[in-house]
Amino acid sequence: MEERTRAYLRGRFRDHYRRTEITPPPAANEREWGFIPWTEGPDMTMVRHRSLLELGDLSEFLVRKRPRHVYFSAGRFRDPGASSMHAKDWQSADLVFDLDADHLPSVTLGSDSYAEMLAKCKEALFRLLDFLENDFAFDDLEIVFSGGRGYHVHVRDENVLHLEREHRREIVDYIRGIGLExxxxxxxxxxxxxxxxxxxxxxxxxxxxxxxxxxxxxxxxxxxxxxxxxxxxxxxxxxxxxxxxxxxxxxxxxxxxxxxxxxxxxxxxxxxxxxxxxxxxxxxxxxxxNAPIDEPVTTDTNRLIRLPGSLHGGSGLQTVRLERDELDEFDPLVDAIPETFRGHEIAVHVLDGGEIELGGDSFTVQDGDQSLPEYVAVFMMARGRAEKEKE
Incomplete structure (x- = not known):
């Protein structure tokens, strides 16, 4: 990604955060925070071991740093900003589930479109919720579209917060049907x-x-x-x-x-x-x-998970909190497009064109210089398929 593209995305992410109210998770000051900046080169370096106190006001931090990705920990700690996990002094952790379309047995990589992958991931989400709501009778659930390839579910029932890894492993095994006789x-x-x-x-x-x-x-x-x-x-x-x-x-x-x-x-x-x-x-x-959850995410009591309301630096889509009754109608490729990126076009140089499904439309994007709806252009730039055209 060229610097002018990074600079453009940094600026537009900042514009999004200026106009978006981000609600932090419960006990936000007890969690570790981390983020990935828009740095030069192919590698993305995580800045982590930060407490909310160190970041300051969350909205101001997001506008100031306009990060590529931003995360908070499932774990809650006595000293979340300590530089080692041991020194943080773990207290409890949300029970977190991650469904990633790339890892679903029903998804055929290279054949299924992005929209088809996300539709199959939503089917898996409904299976997961059946386990959580009916088999386990969990009440305090937060459902989140990740902004990328799938969904997260945060369980914050009081009786799960103190579970150790081995007990979370038993929940994973049950949901996956592992060892069922x-x-x-x-x-x-x-x-x-x-x-x-x-x-x-x-x-x-x-x-x-x-x-x-x-x-x-x-x-x-x-x-x-x-x-x-x-x-x-x-x-x-x-x-x-x-x-x-x-x-x-x-x-x-x-x-x-x-x-x-x-x-x-x-x-x-x-x-x-x-x-x-x-x-x-x-x-x-x-x-x-069975629900094909990403097992290490659920068993990891220290896992960093994407902040709802933030932008996903690999798609330009928003990480969206969802109510249970919104799931049927939710279309991530329409409803997760930030309002900041709607309503106008920008010029980009397309490196890797093809079919793009976004905003309820299908675009056949050709290689070379193009003028595209900004949400399409941001999506392609974030995925390394386009560069911002020189002014």
């Missing part, structure tokens, strides 16, 4: 032959929420698909599973036809073939419903 989802009840050497047991899949509920939902959907097929097609479909041959397939199909109400209640003891079939759907539930 089908037997953990089963409840057993003796129903006949009490006192016998081998009493009869009813095994029931837990269907009220959690991984049991997700497994049950996928299993019942599969059963309903089977029952809509003719017998030969249904048997062939069942035999696609390893370990289910012709006999077990016929037994499972017969059990599904005659015991739909029992399967709906989660009873997997109607036939051993049904139990074996249901077990396959625990892994399917994990594959389809």
């Amino acid at each position: 089908f037997e953990e989802l089963i409840e057993s009840e003796t129903v006949a032959g009490l006192g016998r050497k081998t009493p009869t047991e009813r095994r029931t899949l837990q269907i009220e929420g959690g991984w049991g509920g997700r497994t049950h939902e996928h299993f019942l959907a599969y059963v309903d698909e089977l029952l809509e097929l003719d017998e030969d097609a249904a048997l062939e479909r069942l035999q696609e599973f390893d370990g289910i041959g012709e006999g077990k397939a016929a037994a499972a199909l017969n059990a599904a036809r005659n015991n739909r109400d029992q399967l709906e209640a989660g009873n997997v003891t109607v036939h051993t073939a049904v139990a074996q079939l249901a077990e396959r759907f625990a892994n399917r539930a994990v594959d389809r419903d």
Whole structure:
């Protein structure tokens, strides 16, 4: 990036901060702060180990420094400005989740457009929120579009703030479905032959929420698909599973036809073939419903995370706090464009043109000198795809 481009972006970032009210996180004075300035060269050097007291008034700091990126820590410390983590004296930390489109299994890099990647990331966000709100019943959630490739969720419920790394690791494992065993989802009840050497047991899949509920939902959907097929097609479909041959397939199909109400209640003891079939759907539930969070972010009690309201130096988009009921309608490539960059065009020299989707429009940008809407030009300059044209 050439100096005139950096100078232009520094100035326009400052203009944004002059007209934008930034709300700091709770306990802002107990957190470490860091930022990345618009420095020369390809490397970006983080300035960190700063307390809010050292930065001064946050709004004035942002106008004065107009940083490329600005962060605060999930951790809260007795001395956040100390130069070493040990000396900071950790007290507590938000539970933070990061979804990054580049790391999603559903995203095909080089094929999916930026808009498609962000749409898939929002789908993953809804899965994450299902875990946080329903499985864990967390109440104090802050949802943030990162301004770049995904979303952050900050959990500030009092009962999670003091969790150590290993306990946060357990939450990660649950959300990712790591190590999930089908037997953990089963409840057993003796129903006949009490006192016998081998009493009869009813095994029931837990269907009220959690991984049991997700497994049950996928299993019942599969059963309903089977029952809509003719017998030969249904048997062939069942035999696609390893370990289910012709006999077990016929037994499972017969059990599904005659015991739909029992399967709906989660009873997997109607036939051993049904139990074996249901077990396959625990892994399917994990594959389809887990939230592919960036695991080190959640387990790191000192992690620096992007400040909501700030600008992302790699896109020129704003980091946006979102209410839960705003998510369905939120379009990051429209709603995260700063008002500062709307309403006028600027001249740039395009190095790497192509299709750009921003502001609800699609632009085919050619290489060379161009006049573009400023938010498109800022996006391209921030990504190293254009330089500010010489005056």
